[in-house]
Every structure is written in C-alpha cells, then in structure tokens.
Amino acid sequence: MAAIDSLIATAVSDTDLLRKLDGQGDRFAVPRDVEFLLRAPSAEKATAVASFINDYQYGVATAQDLEDSPSVLVVVHMPIEQHAIQSVSGFMACICELFGLDYDGWGCVVQMAHT
Numbered sequence: 001m002a003a004i005d006s007l008i009a010t011a012v013s014d015t016d017l018l019r020k021l022d023g024q025g026d027r028f029a030v031p032r033d034v035e036f037l038l039r040a041p042s043a044e045k046a047t048a049v050a051s052f053i054n055d056y057q058y059g060v061a062t063a064q065d066l067e068d069s070p071s072v073l074v075v076v077h078m079p080i081e082q083h084a085i086q087s088v089s090g091f092m093a094c095i096c097e098l099f100g101l102d103y104d105g106w107g108c109v110v111q112m113a114h115t
Contacts, residue, residue, distance in 0.1 A: 024110045028079060028080045032111050033076075035073055036089065037104040037105060039070070043066035049061070049072050085106070
C-alpha cells in the first residue's frame with residue numbers, strides 16, 4: 001500500500017509543479033535535462049541505487065553528498081508533458097520504495113518558446 005500512496009502523492013506534486021511551470025510560460029514539449037532527487041539512508045545505499053540506475057540506463061545517476069546527506073541525483077533528458085513526466089517521476093518513486101530511499105521530486109529549467 002505504501003507504493004500506491006507514494007505514487008498518488010507524487011502525481012499530485014508533479015501536477016502542482018507543472019502548473020507553476022505553465023504559469024512561467026514553459027513549453028512542456030521541449031526536451032531538457034530533468035533532475036530527480038532520491039535521498040538515501042546511507043552512502044552505500046546511494047551508491048548501489050546510482051549503479052542500478054546507470055547499469056540499466058534509466059538515467060544518468062550520481063551518488064552525492066555521501067558523508068553528510070547521501071542522495072542520488074538522476075538526470076533524464078526529456079520533455080515534461082504530463083504523461084511523460086508523471087511516468088518517469090512515478091518510476092523514480094517506485095525505485096525509492098523498492099530500495100528504501102525517499103523520493104524528493106524533480107526540477108528543471110523553464111524552456112520558453114523561441115520567437
């Protein structure tokens with residue numbers, strides 16, 4: 001049940017962030033680097049999850065802040081249309097559920113239409 005609760009909360013957060021980006025004039029269809037942050041309970045767990053993500057090419061993952069606040073930063077180059085971002089974001093939430101990490105969401109640079 002925790003995985004379902006996590007997916008529901010993630011979908012709500014994703015939609016809120018998309019609304020904010022839309023208000024800033026973002027063009028969701030423009031691909032960009034999207035960063036997903038996964039907080040780990042230990043450096044070993046962060047390193048293992050980063051390796052898993054890189055081994056299966058789900059994104060480009062880097063274990064970071066291993067001494068103070070271990071986490072995994074995953075970068076995926078993609079558009080952020082709602083169906084796409086929620087699928088990838090939900091997948092990151094599931095990875096966190098499977099490996100015992102906390103999913104801290106995603107962010108990206110606003111992409112404006114070129115005029």
